[in-house]
Amino acid sequence: MVDRIRLTTLSTESISAVVLMRKSVCTTSLFRTLLLGLFLWGMQSTLLFADGAAEWLMTDLGQPLSKAEIERYEITIFPDGTNLPDGQGAAAQGKVLYQNQCAMCHGKSGIEGPAARLAGSDGWFSFEDPLRVLRIKEYPILLISVGSMWPYATTIFDYIRRAMPHHAPKSLHNDEAYALTAYILYMNDQLEESSTLDKQSILEITMPGKARSVSAKEQITNLVEQP
Amino acid sequence: MRKAFLKTAAGNGLLDRRSFLQSGIALSTSFSLGAFAAPVSDLNTAPNSSIAASFPEWMKTPGRADTEYGQPSIYEKQVQRHLQKSAPEASLFSIWHTPIENQRGIITPSGLHFTVNHNGIPDIDPQQHVLMIHGLVDKPLKFDVESLMRYPMVSVIHFLECAGNTATNAVSLSPLDQSAQELSGQMSGSEWAGIPLKYLLKETGLKANAKWVIAEGADGGSHSRSIPLDKLQDDAMVALYQNGERIRPSQGYPMRLFVPGWEGNLNVKWLHRLEVTDQPAYTKDESGLYSDILDDGRIQRFSFHMDVKSLITRPSGKQLLPEKKGFYEISGLAWSGYGKIKQVEVSADGGKTWAPAHLEGPILPKSLTRFTIPWRWNGSETVLLSRATDELGRVQPTRDQWRDQYASYSFNHYNGIQAWHIARDGIVENCYG
DSSP, rough: OOOOOOOOOOOOOHHHHHHHHHHTOOOOSSHHHHHHHHHHHHHHHHHHHTTTTGGOOOOOOOOOOOOOHHHHHHHOTTTTTTOSSSOOOEHHHHHHHHEEEEEEEHHHHSOOOOSBBBBSSOOOOOTOOOHHOOOHOGGGGSSHHHHHHHHHHHHHHHHHHHHOSSSSSTTTTTHHHHHHHHHHHHHTTTTTTOEEEETGGGOOOOHHHHTEESSHHHHHHHGOOOO | GGGGGOEEEETEEEEEEEEEHHOOOOOOOGGGTTTOOOOOOOOOOTTTSSSSGGGGGGGTTTOOOOOOOOOGGGTTTTOOOOTTTOOGGTTOOOOOOGGGGGOOOSSSOOOGGGEETTTTTOOOOGGGGGEEESSSSSSEEEEEEETTTTTTOOOEEEEOOOOOTHHHHHSSSSSSOOHHHHHHHHHEEEEEEEEEEHHHHHOOOTTTTOOOEEEEEETTTTTEEHHHHHHHHHHHEEEETTTTTOOHHHHTOEEEEEEBBBGGGGSSSSSSEEEESSSSOOOOHHHHHTTTEEEEEEEEOOOOOOOOOEEEEESTTTOOOOOOEEEEEEEEEEEOOOOOOOEEEEEETTTTTOOOOOOOOOOTTTEEEEEEEEEOOOOOOEEEEEEETTOOBBBBBHHHHHHHHHHHOOOOTTOOOEEEETTOOOOOEEEOO
């Protein structure tokens, strides 16, 4: 027995679209009609799409996504606190976690690298640094830091929880992610070492990067449409 | 040689862009030298000998069998992607550059397409992969890969460029001696095929306050970006194919978001979740790494477009013009995230005079456009430049003009004019015009 490849078919709406088209296409066999119809329809879909008349191309193969499924994957934290989980962590706890799980890549004080710079100001490496040019060449990404540029502390929590430590993403508990967020804020003078962070207090942090922020989006939205 | 057709177009030997086409002269373009080096053999004219002696080995033996998946010639092994030094694989954040100076036409072979992997490349089983759309929609839905393959698809030719492409020229105080690949190889061109996102959003329906979409990948770092809904409704797609085959793992297999003309980082690979919202999430990459620092210290966010840009790929950095006073075809690439390329001008005298280059078809919106212009090099030191203009009238700035807008260490979205210094010994080197 030959293993046959299971062909994927078009959904019912698409098929009816093809059948509609048959009226204008004069061919002898149903098979050829369908083929030609499919071909023409493929060609026309772009045009119809551009005309905004895509209604008849509607398909319905999406399956309902349950509330439970959404909650499982909804890990994006918004600046207004949306999706922040319960839990809490202190900067002092974060310090221990940081030394054990983060310092080898981000440096003892979050500045040295080699991975992205977490603390300090942005800008060139010190002008007095004799190896300045060399350092910039080797690590251009270390020119910017979380402490100077990021506008919201919620992003620190979000990113640590989804992506760090780099070799074991998503391994930290919510409490640990709060503690590490607190410690990074402490390294940037945004929190006391004795402070604790949770889903309320994280919203009270005003990051230095926020006041400096300007959005290019306003300038470009009217350019999205082509002339 | 019918000299009459070699019309000068601008200073220092730039010829009319139609010269090659019209004259049909056998130009001694040094680049093609070598290609005609016929195998030298002693012609055996003795009456009883076979003709074998006249022919090279490969014309006297049956060739080898072909393979299931073809590979480039063994003599093209040097055409490889290049791993950016400042982001070694060891730090798990790798940036691979396309050898753009080896490319002709506007399509980059998929295996040479540039790739930036923030947390490595996952090998995703398509049978277990699902695309979820939820948030401010009427019906939250999930789509498996097999279902998506049944949707009507469109195919489009577009460039893709990393926001950090050519960053070295943006920030390095002195020009580094780098090749076009090393400087600007975070840019490639492909044919992408997939489902307009508009179709899927129509199926889920959208709430009136829906404005943004947070797109997320299924990689280790769950890469995520906030993208304005109007752009996604306009021309974005869930891409399943690249250059006629299913998207490769380093480009997002089994599917990626494709957002034409906008910075590479938004084109989320391994796409598995779209959360429709009324606000951006300020994800990691829109908080620091992919923003611009303006000259007054303000941080500009959400600068999505890749602006009009061009560079000469031949001759370019680390190459050598082997023949003094030779004829050369200058060739390069131009593109704009805003639309079609309208014109590319080339200067062979460091910007004193300019001539329009020939734009090779097809000229497509948000796509690489190939330009060429014939040039007779007189053997003296000079600087070659190219300057692109797009259909919106946006003109590629000089490096100084570009840098005036930004802090000295801001490196994203660089589109300054690329200058190549030609030394008298024919050495081509990156320079600052």
